[in-house]
Amino acid sequence: MISAWTGRQIRAAEQPLLDAGHGDRLMATAAHGLANAVLRAVRETRGRVYGARLAVIAGSGNNGGDALFAAATLARKGMSTTAVLTSARSHPQALAAFEKAGGTVLRLAAGGDGAGAGADDSAAAAAGPFVTPDEAAALCSRADALIDGILGTGASGGLRSPAKELVERIIGLDAPALTVACDLPSGVSAETGEVSGPVMPADLTVTFGGTKAGLLTDPAAGLAGRVLTVDIGLGPHLPAPELRRLEPADLADWWPVPQRTSHKYTRGVLGIVAGSAQYPGAALLCTQAAAATGVGMIRYLGPQEICRLVNLSTPEAVCSQGSVGESRVQAWLVGPGATGDRDQQARVRDALASGLPVVADAGALDSLPSDLGPQVILTPHAGELVRILAEQDVEVTREQVEAAPSDFARLGAGLTGATVLLKGATTVISSPSGALFTQDNATPWLAAAGSGDTLAGILGALAATVQRDLLAEAGIAEPDHWAAVAAMAAAVHGIAGTEAAAGGPVAASDISRAVPETVRALLELRQDG
Ligand SMILES: NC(=O)C1=CN([C@@H]2O[C@H](COP(=O)(O)OP(=O)(O)OC[C@H]3O[C@@H](n4cnc5c(N)ncnc54)[C@H](OP(=O)(O)O)[C@@H]3O)[C@@H](O)[C@H]2O)[C@@H](O)CC1
Ligand SMILES: [K+]
Known part of the structure; x- marks a missing residue:
């Protein structure tokens, strides 16, 4: 580190x-x-x-x-x-x-x-x-x-x-x-x-x-x-x-690795609320990314048509049109492509109120409740952070956020009570208590549509599976655990994306495909073998 x-x-x-x-x-x-x-x-x-x-x-x-x-x-x-x-x-x-x-x-x-x-x-x-x-x-x-x-x-x-x-x-x-x-x-x-x-x-x-x-x-x-x-x-x-700033050795030491006796429920179940008739692709991309990152099970909630598509692209996911309340999960990923669908918006609200770790991306950022905790991780880009701050009566421009991203990520986290991951060439993460991480593992080729959905999927999977006692052992204070998890996701997304891009253009689904190999290479760095 x-x-x-x-x-x-x-x-x-x-x-x-x-x-x-x-x-x-x-x-x-x-x-x-x-x-x-x-x-x-x-x-x-x-x-x-x-x-x-x-x-x-x-x-x-x-x-x-x-x-x-x-x-x-x-x-x-x-x-x-x-x-x-x-x-x-x-x-x-x-x-x-x-x-x-x-x-x-x-x-x-x-x-x-x-x-x-x-x-x-x-x-x-x-x-x-x-x-x-x-x-x-x-x-x-x-x-x-x-x-x-x-x-x-x-x-x-x-x-x-x-x-x-x-x-x-x-x-x-x-x-x-x-x-x-x-x-x-x-x-x-x-x-x-x-x-x-x-x-x-x-x-x-x-x-x-x-x-x-x-x-x-x-x-x-x-x-x-x-x-x-x-x-x-x-x-x-x-x-x-x-x-x-996390380095590859930190990711290796903290990566959730299943034990001999692990089964799908003990590894961690991620619930996903993503996609709508208007934006089906986001659901597919974030679900693929979560599966590639390694999670015990994915429960996808969404409209029937999107369920069918998610089943085709990620057959491992269990898809339904059920409610958040009846779904047992360790963490939620909500928001990618979920704009404009009333049922999806209701599920987003329920997940945010669940008290569980929640990655809130894209559409979920527009209707945040007022009492969030550090286990809620918001993943805005600069423009979305401007809107989050406006909800808190702070008027800033996108240019102001881009001129001092760490200040505004910290302000956003402090005001909402959530952890904030602010996307950019260098991604800035702030816990509500103001602890900062920055990661610069990405390549500019990753600045493309769908890349954020992939990051959300990786982060969701980590939120469901990470063993926080490892973070505590590494000296990360408890209120900052979710910021460290977000930094892990930003780093792995950047490394996998850079590998997949190999100096050229990269499609968002290629980032997911590169994640398992990235994780394998990281795990070779583990001190305990
Ligand atoms: N402390 C130590 O033991 C060690 C310090 N170390 C080194 O010292 C550095 C800090 O040194 P420092 O404190 O002398 O300040 P520094 O940045 O060189 O210059 C400030 C001077 O510039 C001026 N000035 C101010 N603003 C200005 C502006 N906007 N535009 C133009 N001029 C401006 C201002 O003078 P003024 O004209 O305003 O009177 C002021 O005197 C540190 O970065 C490291 O490199 C290392 O050697 C390790 C040991
Ligand atoms: K200088």
Whole structure:
């Protein structure tokens, strides 16, 4: 499991070490980790390190300090290094080390508001000549590697002039062969992943002391590239993480595996209320997905015509037009394609009132009762979350949700009392108590009709069969169990979908077909064999 913390949490964890006088050591460790990561990446992209052109953009704070110290190390390895200082102030020891190692220093000429490396001539006296944003951008674009050390966890808001103009110009040119963000891409929030103004997209982000929550959340996740965390010894001082991400080993350890004495009822029965005359396909897709995920039995409830179709596509499902009250199940999946059918809507309402775990998708999201619990998992996309929030008297736009998905998933969960799985390039899951998981296992090819029905089926099957004592043993607090189950489903859906897509288009039913093989491969990772 990957744990991630807000910038504020990381800074608080650093404080006791800074108070004890270990600040220089922290920065040296961070810079060493950054330099090593750049070395490895340059070897991969270019082969030879000696003679490679390194450009560093350094801001006024410690983030610039990290970048300059790392560049000093890289200059000593034979890289041809140039630093562009965006402010009149820079970390004095780091700048001195950089110059001593033979690096070239340029100062970014002030923008319209008078800021920039030339604003304070006394502080910049030791530094080199001025360059315009255009000149500096051309130099950065030609580099074999570019380090973005403008802003780190001490920043507020987006880049200011003239760093802003420089980054805008770089984005307009060919990207450097390799862009490495120091701690985080400058201009993104380490707390929420929100992005303000222009941000240089990184191929690699080398982050210090602990993964920043914002780097694992959209939209920043889309700008951070691969995230590598450098340990600087904060471990004992770190609080409970702000956000977690499941890895294949977690899925393997927690996957519900039948025992020798298991039978269909003890494995878990999933009830499904899905499909209508208007949308029969959703019922077929989610039922197929649930069967492929592995469940003791599926009880499908719906109109006679859909029962017939479900029986044909998933003969294992037991289909009827019965009621929720007379169906014994461990969990319900309700809503896919169930819009506009009165009987189906009544079944959705009854399932939501049952107190059992319920995955509420699509049509079920429009008529939620007011007293939900964490065992109810809502699976909206951004537009559906806007409607759920509107029911709670919170007026937001889809764009606002997409700009800060973790904030709004958390708000939705808090207000409804349910667990919320917000679909997106990175899927965000929040428990009502605010525990966050994010999963980025999906491929963009999965953004297609029917993919959500498949996810709902996988999640429904897991909700019916998961052994929650395994989650408790892994340290997941009880109120967050259903968020972890939702994260498992998002991960498996993403992995199976990526396998099925194999770099090309994928039909939703192909995702289901790939699930058993995905689960088999995951189970091979089990520590207990
Ligand atoms: N603490 C530690 O021990 C360790 C910290 N580490 C490293 O330090 C980083 C945090 O360093 P930090 O606190 O110096 O802040 P940082 O983000 O570099 O710069 C903030 C400066 O920029 C300015 N500024 C602010 N907003 C701005 C904006 N929107 N646009 C433009 N400028 C803006 C503001 O100056 P101002 O001009 O406002 O006076 C301020 O001084 C952290 O990310 C990690 O890399 C590691 O070495 C491990 C040990
Ligand atoms: K940075």
